[in-house]
Amino acid sequence: MNLAHCLEALEEAIAAGTSLGIDTAEAAAVRQTARERARFPGDTYVLALVGGTGVGKSTLLNALAGEEISAASARRPTTSEPVAWIPFGKRGELAELLAWLGVKSQREHPAQGLGNVAILDLPDVDSIAAEHRAKVDAVLPRVDAVAWVVDPEKYSDDVAHAGYLRMWAPRIARQIIVLNRADLLSAADATRVRDDLRARLGREGVAGATVVLTRARDGAAGVEDLRQWLATEVDAKRVVTDRLGAAAGDAGREIARRAGIAAGAVAPLVDAARRERAMNDVARATLAIVDIRGLEKQAVAATRLAARPRGAGPLGHLTSAIYRLAGRARVSADPAGYLRRWRTRGALAPAIEPLRELLQSALPSVPAALRGRVAELSAPATVERRLAEAIDRTVGIESAEFRVPTSGVWSVIGFGQWVVTAVLIFAAIWFGSLFVLHQPATGSFEVPILGPVPSPVVLLAGALLAGYLMALLLRLHAGWLGRRWARRIGALVTRDVDTRAREAILAPLDQLDAARQQLARAAKALEECA
Numbered sequence: 001m002n003l004a005h006c007l008e009a010l011e012e013a014i015a016a017g018t019s020l021g022i023d024t025a026e027a028a029a030v031r032q033t034a035r036e037r038a039r040f041p042g043d044t045y046v047l048a049l050v051g052g053t054g055v056g057k058s059t060l061l062n063a064l065a066g067e068e069i070s071a072a073s074a075r076r077p078t079t080s081e082p083v084a085w086i087p088f089g090k091r092g093e094l095a096e097l098l099a100w101l102g103v104k105s106q107r108e109h110p111a112q113g114l115g116n117v118a119i120l121d122l123p124d125v126d127s128i129a130a131e132h133r134a135k136v137d138a139v140l141p142r143v144d145a146v147a148w149v150v151d152p153e154k155y156s157d158d159v160a161h162a163g164y165l166r167m168w169a170p171r172i173a174r175q176i177i178v179l180n181r182a183d184l185l186s187a188a189d190a191t192r193v194r195d196d197l198r199a200r201l202g203r204e205g206v207a208g209a210t211v212v213l214t215r216a217r218d219g220a221a222g223v224e225d226l227r228q229w230l231a232t233e234v235d236a237k238r239v240v241t242d243r244l245g246a247a248a249g250d251a252g253r254e255i256a257r258r259a260g261i262a263a264g265a266v267a268p269l270v271d272a273a274r275r276e277r278a279m280n281d282v283a284r285a286t287l288a289i290v291d292i293r294g295l296e297k298q299a300v301a302a303t304r305l306a307a308r309p310r311g312a313g314p315l316g317h318l319t320s321a322i323y324r325l326a327g328r329a330r331v332s333a334d335p336a337g338y339l340r341r342w343r344t345r346g347a348l349a350p351a352i353e354p355l356r357e358l359l360q361s362a363l364p365s366v367p368a369a370l371r372g373r374v375a376e377l378s379a380p381a382t383v384e385r386r387l388a389e390a391i392d393r394t395v396g397i398e399s400a401e402f403r404v405p406t407s408g409v410w411s412v413i414g415f416g417q418w419v420v421t422a423v424l425i426f427a428a429i430w431f432g433s434l435f436v437l438h439q440p441a442t443g444s445f446e447v448p449i450l451g452p453v454p455s456p457v458v459l460l461a462g463a464l465l466a467g468y469l470m471a472l473l474l475r476l477h478a479g480w481l482g483r484r485w486a487r488r489i490g491a492l493v494t495r496d497v498d499t500r501a502r503e504a505i506l507a508p509l510d511q512l513d514a515a516r517q518q519l520a521r522a523a524k525a526l527e528e529c530a
Contacts, residue, residue, distance in 0.1 A: 006245040007034055009525035013252035016519035020512060021373050022258050027251040033141050034244040040097040044090055044116045045174075045239040047230070048140065050164065051149030052157060053124040056180040060149060060214060061085060061121050063223045064230075065109055080132060082139055085109055086118040094118055101142055102135070114227065116236045117145075125164055126157070140164070144236075144243045145174035147226070151181040152189075155197050169206040171250045173242035176229055177201065182213040182222060249529035256523035259516055260367030266520040268513050269374060270362045278358040279506065283498045285351035286391065290342050292494060296486035301333035302404050303482030304475060311410035311474040313417025313467070335486075336399035339493065342391060352383040355505055370512065377508050390500035398493055405481045413474045420467040427460035 010031050017024040049057040065085060084106035086094055091108060098106060103120060122139060123132035140146075148165060150157070169175060179197060182190050194211055201209050210229060214222035256262075268275075359378030366374050376382060434454065447453045 003034070003038065003241045003245055006248045006526065006529035007031060009522045009529070010034075010248040010252045013255050013519055013522035013526065016515045016522060017255040017259065019515035020259055020370055020519070022255055022369050024255060027255055029141070030247050030251040034248060036100065037142060037144075037240065037244060040100070042090075042093050042097070043236045044087060044094060044118050045144040045234075045236040045243075046097070046101065046118045046120060046142075047145040047147060047174075048120045048122050048143040049147050049149055050122055050125060050136065050140065051178075051180075052126040052154045053128075055149045055151040055154060057121055057124075057149045058083075060178065060180055060223065060226070061119060063214075064114070064119070064227060065107075080123055080129070081105060082123070082135065083107070083121040084118055085121070087114070087116065090118070101139055103139075115231045115234065117230055119230075140168060141247070144240045146172050147176050147178050149178045149180050150197070151179070152184050152193055153181075155179060155193060156200060165201070165206065166204045169201075169204065169209070171243075171247040173246045174234070174239050175206075175209060176226070177209050177211040178226060179211060179213045181215065183215040245529035249526040252526040252529075253523055256519050258367065258369040259519055260370070261516060261520050261523060266516050269366055269370070269516070270358060270509060274358060274362075275506070275509075278354040279498075279502055281354035282351050282387070282501060282505070285354075286348070286387065286497055286501055287494055289346045289348065289351065290339070290391065290395070290493065290497060291345055292490045294345075295335055295338055295493065296483065296490055298333060298335040298338045299486035299489060300479055300482035302335055303485060304478040305333045306404045306406065307410045307474055307478035307481075310406075311413040311417065311478075312471065313414060313421050315421075335489070336402045339395045339399045342395060343388075348384045348387055349380075352380055352387060355383055356380060359509075373512060374509075377505075383505060386504040387501055390504035391497060394493060394496040394500050398489065398496060402489065405485045407477065407481060409477055410474065413470050413477075416470050417467060420463050420470065423459065423463040424467070427456050427463055430456035431460055 010027065014024045014027050014031065017027065049061060051057050061083075082101070082103045082105070084094075084098055084101075084103045086098075086106055086108055088108045091106065094106075098118075101120070120139065120143065122136050123129075125133055125136050127133055146168070148169075177197065179190075179194055185193060190213055194213060198209075198211055201207065201211075212222060212225040212229065214226060356378050359374055363371055363374060363378075431454075434456065445453050445455065445458050447458075
C-alpha cells in the first residue's frame with residue numbers, strides 16, 4: 001500500500017466533500033492524524049487493549065508480562081490513565097511517539113517472544129468517569145493495532161459494539177478479539193459464545209477477525225494464543241501503513257456514501273435530457289423578454305437614421321436633427337438603449353419556472369446531504385438573481401460594441417440628391433419666371449391627355465420624381481443593411497443570453513456534479529487502501 005497515494009486520494013475526497021457542503025471534519029482529523037503518525041520512525045507498532053469495565057484488560061497485560069504492569073483490582077474503574085508496556089531498550093526511540101499518544105506511564109519488557117509491539121492498557125470504554133472514555137476516544141484514532149477485550153457478560157454490549165467496534169474495526173488492519181474470563185463458562189458455552197460473537201462481528205463488517213479465549217486469572221490459560229498472535233512476525237512499518245491507509249479509505253468512503261456515491265458509480269443529479277429541455281424553455285422565455293424582434297426594428301431604424309445625413313441631400317441633416325430633438329431617435333432608433341431597458345418589458349417569473357420545477361422534481365432522488373444545496377439552487381429569488389445578472393452581462397457587453405453599419409452608396413445617393421435639389425431650384429426659378437415675364441421664351445412637351453406642358457414644369461416634376469426614387473433607394477438600402485446588422489446582433493444576443501443563462505443557472509449544479517465525479521474518483525482510489 002502506498003500511504004502517500006492514499007492520503008492524496010483522501011485529500012481529494014475532502015476537497016470534493018467540502019465543495020458539496022458535506023461536513024469533512026472527521027476525515028480531516030484522520031488525514032491530520034495520519035500525517036502526524038507517519039512522522040515517527042521506528043520498527044515498533046502500538047497496540048491498544050480496549051474494553052469495558054471489569055473485562056480484565058490489566059489482568060491480561062499482567063499475565064502477558066508475568067508481572068504486574070498495570071494495577072488490577074476489584075474496584076472499578078481501575079485504569080484511569082493509559083499505561084504503556086514497551087520492548088526493552090525502546091524507551092528513547094518511542095519517547096516522542098508515546099508523548100504524542102498522551103501516555104506518561106510506561107514499563108519495559110524483554111522483547112523475546114512478543115515481537116516489535118508496544119502495548120497500551122487504556123481506561124474503560126464504559127467507565128462511569130466521563131474523562132476515562134474521553135481519553136480512550138483521544139488515543140484510539142492514533143494507535144496502530146487493537147486487541148478488543150470482552151468477557152462473557154459484555155461480549156454483546158452495545159457500548160463496545162455500537163460505540164467502538166462498529167466504528168473503528170473497519171479502519172484497523174491488525175486487530176484481535178479477546179474473549180477473556182472464559183473460566184466463567186463451560187467448554188460448550190464458551191464455544192457457543194465465541195460463535196455468537198463471531199456472527200455479530202460478521203454483521204458489523206468485521207468478518208474473519210481472530211477470536212481467542214483467555215483465562216487471565218486462571219493461570220493465564222489461553223494467554224499463550226494471544227502471545228503467539230503478538231509474536232507473529234510482522235513488519236511494524238507495514239502495520240502502521242495499513243492502519244493509516246485503512247483509516248483514510250474508510251473516511252473517504254464515508255464522504256462518498258453521504259454524497260450518494262456507491263462503489264465509485266455516480267450519475268448526474270439531474271437527468272441531462274430533462275435539464276436540456278428545461279433550459280430551452282428558460283432561454284425562450286428569457287429571449288421573449290429581451291425581445292429580439294423589437295431589437296431588430298430598432299437596429300433598422302438606427303441604420304436609416306444614420307443614412308439620412310449622408311444620403312438625403314440638403315434636407316438630410318435637418319430632418320435628422322428634428323428626429324433627435326423631438327426624442328424620436330431615442331425611442332425608436334436606439335438598439336443599445338432598447339437592449340439595456342429589457343427589465344421594462346416584463347418579469348422573469350416565466351423564465352425561471354421551468355428550472356425551478358425541474359430541480360424541485362429531482363429533489364427526492366438527490367442524496368440527503370446535498371438536498372439543501374439543490375433546494376437553494378431552485379429558490380425563485382436565487383434563480384431570478386442569477387438569470388438577471390447573466391442578461392445584464394450580455395446586454396452590457398453587446399450594447400457597448402454596437403456600431404451602426406455604413407455604406408459608400410449613401411454618399412453617391414446623397415450627391416444625386418444635391419443635384420436634384422439644384423435642378424429643383426432651377427426649375428422653380430424658371431417656373432416662377434413664367435408669371436413675372438410676359439411671353440418668356442420657353443418650350444413645351446406634349447403629354448398625353450394633358451397636352452403641351454411647359455418645360456419648367458416637366459423639369460420640376462422630373463426632379464421631384466428622381467428625388468423620391470433616390471430617397472426610396474436610400475431607405476431600401478439602409479433597411480437592408482440594418483436588417484443584416486440586426487440579424488447578426490440578434491444572433492449574438494441570443495447566443496450570449498443562452499450561454500450565460502446556462503452558466504449562471506447550471507454552473508452551480510455542474511459544480512456539484514463535478515465535485516461528485518471527483519469524489520467518485522477519490523473513492524475508487526481509496527478502495528486500494530482498505
